[in-house]
Amino acid sequence: MTHEEPNASTEEEAAAALSVSAAMGLAKNALETVVVRLVGEVSEVNDKPGYKAVYFTVKDEKASLPCMMWMSRYQASGVSLCVGALVELTGRFSLYAAKGRMNFDVFSVTLAGEGQLRLQVANLARELEAMGLMDPARKRPLPAYPETIGVVTSPRGAAVHDVLRTLRRRYPLARILFAGVPVEGPGAADGLVDGLAKVVFAGAEVVLLVRGGGSFEDLMPFNDRRLARTIAACPVPVVTGIGHEPDTSIADMVADVRASTPTAAAETVAPDRREIAARIQGLGAAMRHSEERRLDGLSLRVDRLASLPLFREPARLFDAEALALDDLSGRLARALPASLREDRHRLGLIGEALGRMLPVLLAAPKASVAAASGRMAYLGAHFGERSARELAASRQRLIRAGGSLAEPYRAAVAVNAARLHDLSPLATIGRGYAMAKNEQGAVVSSVGAVTVGERLTVTVSDGEMDCAIEDIRHIESSVEDFAEADGN
Template identity: 75%
Template sequence: MTGVPGAEGPGGEAPAALSVSAAMGLAKGALESVVVRLVGEVSELSDKPGYKAVYFTVKDEKAALPCMMWMNRYQAAGVPVAVGSLVEMTGRFSLYAAKGRMSFDVFTIALAGEGQLRLQVANLARELEAMGLMAPERKRPLPAYPQTVGIVTSPRGSVIHDMLRTLRRRYPLAKVLVAGVPVEGPGAADAMVDGLAKVVFGGAELVLLGRGGGSFEDLMPFNDRRLARTIAACPVPVVTGIGHEPDTTIADLVADVRASTPTAAAEAVAPTRQETDGRLAGLGQRLGRSMELRLTGAARSVERIAALSLFREPERLFDGEALALDDLAGRLSRALPAMLREDRHRVGLLAEGLARMLPSALAAPGAAVAASRDRLAVRGATLTDRFAGQLAADRQRLLGAAEHMADPFRSALSVSAARLHDLSPLTVLARGYAIARDGEGAVVRSTAQVEPGAPLTVTVADGAIDCVVEKTR
């Protein structure tokens, strides 16, 4: 190749030797002419204050490449490069001749694939943490013996069967509400939010949210902002079992309890029969000891009360009253005879005074009564003279009117009496007729009412005849 330093000359002469700097310059020129776009995982990073550039290394399964990016380009890109990030870069190869080191001069950089998703998740995690949704003090304890357990997961696959099998084996008393929702792909996060609301509305006392393992992209619905806020605001505790042990999502961080797998989540909410028996046995022992202590204390209290003099000699309660009563009775027995004698003497004096005063007190009214009686006797005979004439005239008018008042009634009474006499059965009997009655007193109107041998009573004008039917015709 003619014109290239170090190349073989015409006629096959040996090439001219190059200096190291010339060779490195040749290589530098060749490398810097190659501009490529590549993807790699950051394995080392050096971003110290005061540096003019950011230095890092990207690698894949077979190779590693040192990179550098001037600080003004790095800050303009706005991508926080970290170890483990998957980045996509454009740039050219460069050679540092003084040290003989090759590096990749980065023009642009961006997170690639999962790296971008991880950045979004990290930003959301920091936002929710600043809001206090991940604080340990807001996480609620799980009920020891839930009556109703809600499950929000895919209705297909092994996860739902593992959860149901675990609950049935460890805690068969619980009622299980299942909300079958998609856990992967577009719309999965909204479906899980709706499923949480439905199982809580159905009466679930706690909710299991889970799915099986998958890639970071597969688990992205569990890193949804709305799902995270729904879990934090859920009125009952939420237990997550998402993926495998290393997998951690936003839903795990805001949940009340995070389990490593869906099966572990079911085990966290379902006590085993041995645990339940042990807890009941412990409660029974504590209750027995508590009742024994209470009964012992009550017995001692009763003994102390029974030992009081109040219960041994109850009559002592009335010692003071009994003494006072005896004293009053003695005083009354001494005072009563004297009081009775004094009252008896006083009554005698009043009787004597009344006996002396009564005749003279009645004399004056007696004379007035006698005078009034005499005057009434004199005037009594003349008091009715002026009314006598009027009274005689009224008496005559009343007698005259009374004689004529009964005339209409006498005529009606005569007509009614005549009609009653005509209709009377006695009148009929008087004309020679008779009335026949059977043994029950019913009037016999037909021969069909009696049979031979039946008794009859025949009533005539002056009495009744008892007879027996011989035959009918």
């Protein structure tokens, strides 16, 4: 009995054996009925041009699963697969019998957790880029030496201390306007927008928007649409220093300058005072050399001007005018006689014409005057007799009165005339004295007024004599002595 049972079992098993393809088909049918949702990290992506599907692998800590997604489904999902992305897949298991490989046929794919946030950020970045907010031509240059710097960050983080320490070390002249705002969590984006507006309104010439490192979720306030538009519309340049070197947010993309860290952002806006001092010294040296060259050039120019004949012989400055004056004088000397002769000839012709015309013109008035004279004589003989008698009587009275009126004055005139005669130098000369005059016509009253060789005109009673002084002698007697002698 024991021997027969194994034989019967072996026959039954032989009758139930399947081929490989049948077994694989059975497995394929069983697997394709299982539709699941799973989450995994993308570890490999194969998306070559010309493929009908996208091949990738997802994994977790203990297993990995090859996946396949038809290209039409992949493009419709809007997800760009990359290594390290956390994805959520919906699909069914499928078995490729020819190779004996199992795949996961993906119906839909979405980014899970941080991946979904990254997709949202990427979509917003594309939208803002299409609006031109990331255009390099829109971004403004930073002021070389800002007097007022605005800082917008958390008042409790390490970033604010790094920024202030860097600004104090590199550029202590700047005035800092600080706006303490939350940089993560709900409402952080609104706080950042409000802080930007406040420091700009207070007079900041450039604004630092900074925070320290953190996870992608922590940095999400800096991926806010309103914050990006505020940065783009800010009237002064905005410099961002958000997180660490690999972190890039929407705020970094639209800012005028993106720095890798808060400290680097502070160094970007604050010139090093040692560099400023070196630059000032360089500019001073360049200015000194430039002025020296300019002064040397001016000195050479002055020397060249001083050597010109014009300054060595100033009279030559008027050579042209002198020549023109001589020419005009010559022309005038030649023109005047001819002009006078012409005028004289015309005057003679006019005189001759008047001589011929006057007798004719005066004939009629002369006859009228003669007739009027006859009438006046006739009328005067009758009407002027009384007036003539009155005029004669008045004339006699005037003669008698005039003689009596002039008598006192006649005597005074005689006395004054006698005195004038006595005081006249001519009377003195008539008595035998002489009067000497120099060449200017002034009377010489002292030997000190003349010099040897000077010519004098000596007037005596009957004429004048031109004399030359050969010698001068001083006489001690005074003029009064001569006067007394003259009186005697």
